[in-house]
Amino acid sequence: MITQLLPVSEQSLAMASALLRQGELVAFPTETVYGLGADALNAEAVRNIFSAKGRPADNPLIVHIYDRSQLDPLCEIPEASLPLMEAFWPGPLTLLFPRKSTVPDVVTAGLPTVAIRMPSHPAAAALLRVSGVPVAAPSANRSGRPSPTTAAHVLEDLQDRIPLILDGGPCEVGLESTVLDLSHGDPVILRPGGITKDMLEKVLQRPVAVAGSVLRPLRENETALSPGMRYKHYAPRAVLTLVEGDPGKVVSLMRKRCLADRAEGRTACVLCFREHMEALRECNPHDIGSLSHPEETAHRLFDVLRALDEEGMDSVYSEVLPPEGMGLAVMNRLGRAAAFRTLRAD
Ligand code: TXA
Ligand code: MG
Numbered sequence: 001m002i003t004q005l006l007p008v009s010e011q012s013l014a015m016a017s018a019l020l021r022q023g024e025l026v027a028f029p030t031e032t033v034y035g036l037g038a039d040a041l042n043a044e045a046v047r048n049i050f051s052a053k054g055r056p057a058d059n060p061l062i063v064h065i066y067d068r069s070q071l072d073p074l075c076e077i078p079e080a081s082l083p084l085m086e087a088f089w090p091g092p093l094t095l096l097f098p099r100k101s102t103v104p105d106v107v108t109a110g111l112p113t114v115a116i117r118m119p120s121h122p123a124a125a126a127l128l129r130v131s132g133v134p135v136a137a138p139s140a141n142r143s144g145r146p147s148p149t150t151a152a153h154v155l156e157d158l159q160d161r162i163p164l165i166l167d168g169g170p171c172e173v174g175l176e177s178t179v180l181d182l183s184h185g186d187p188v189i190l191r192p193g194g195i196t197k198d199m200l201e202k203v204l205q206r207p208v209a210v211a212g213s214v215l216r217p218l219r220e221n222e223t224a225l226s227p228g229m230r231y232k233h234y235a236p237r238a239v240l241t242l243v244e245g246d247p248g249k250v251v252s253l254m255r256k257r258c259l260a261d262r263a264e265g266r267t268a269c270v271l272c273f274r275e276h277m278e279a280l281r282e283c284n285p286h287d288i289g290s291l292s293h294p295e296e297t298a299h300r301l302f303d304v305l306r307a308l309d310e311e312g313m314d315s316v317y318s319e320v321l322p323p324e325g326m327g328l329a330v331m332n333r334l335g336r337a338a339a340f341r342t343l344r345a346d
Pocket of ligand 1: 030032033034035036059060061062092094096108111113114115117137138139140175176177178179190191226227
């Protein structure tokens with residue numbers, strides 16, 4: 001199969017919509033990351049998403065809608081979800097709802113809930129509106145690779161596996177949506193993302209918990225609340241190590257380790273904040289944004305992780321952010337990419 005890559009236009013949207021209605025797959029931009037979509041009510045089409053990505057069948061998908069009127073055939077709508085939809089839809093918040101039987105098992109991996117989100121990206125909204133179908137879409141990467149934040153990333157991973165990629169430029173947020181579970185009464189963040197814990201608490205007027213496995217590996221025998229958390233994710237081929245502690249000491253430890261690895265014949269580099277690029281200039285520094293703008297780190301992270309593989313790195317050291325606000329989402333993805341391997345500099 002030949003993959004077409006087309007800029008978003010009225011024609012390409014019409015073509016994408018027709019493909020979706022015929023049960024084909026289409027990659028499209030959202031404000032978080034690119035998604036790989038199929039008609040959520042067509043089980044055969046949804047199965048093709050799993051084979052194109054190489055995704056384990058027990059990892060459920062998010063269903064994308066453009067209008068709340070699409071919810072009723074798919075799920076029950078708990079009262080507590082109303083203020084959240086009001087405040088954050090369209091936008092990077094995914095909610096779990098009790099599913100109805102119209103949703104094929106392959107979408108939810110047999111779970112009693114279905115994950116739903118309303119993306120704010122105009123091209124995603126237009127695609128959903130023109131096609132008229134709810135669209136099941138995971139991130140448009142091969143399973144185990146960082147999520148794609150540009151159409152070029154999608155092409156790298158899925159060339160010749162899907163008929164069409166809509167190119168809408170780089171994604172604004174750069175990390176996947178926040179996944180919130182309200183189905184057990186107390187709200188729990190299963191995956192942190194663009195909508196932060198503080199933002200959710202302000203609207204819900206109550207504390208929001210964060211699943212324990214967000215900032216550490218799953219323990220043996222622990223069941224993942226969100227099946228996606230079970231899998232090794234975003235792991236570059238390089239051995240990635242996080243370095244935390246006093247900033248001055250972090251910079252000098254990263255430099256020392258990087259140069260020591262090189263002396264032993266390994267290719268090594270560092271991921272650092274822009275403020276430390278100069279101090280780490282001998283270490284092939286990769287800019288992860290400014291210290292004071294975690295949103296910028298979120299926006300750049302997956303692109304930087306992909307570059308490490310292209311550059312054939314063996315060993316990489318990275319600075320960390322406080323796990324607050326957008327920093328929580330960044331540290332969840334960076335932690336998993338590093339298999340939570342951490343050095344303390346003090
Ligand atoms: O921003 C996003 O959410 C992007 C864009 C394309 O919308 N999509 C995305 O999908 O990141 P995916 O499939 O890569 O991640 C979905 C996550 C997985 O961790 C999955 O296990 C979890 O959501 N999930 C889906 N349905 C669930 C359910 N019913 N219960 C618990 N977790 C669920
Ligand atoms: Mg994904």
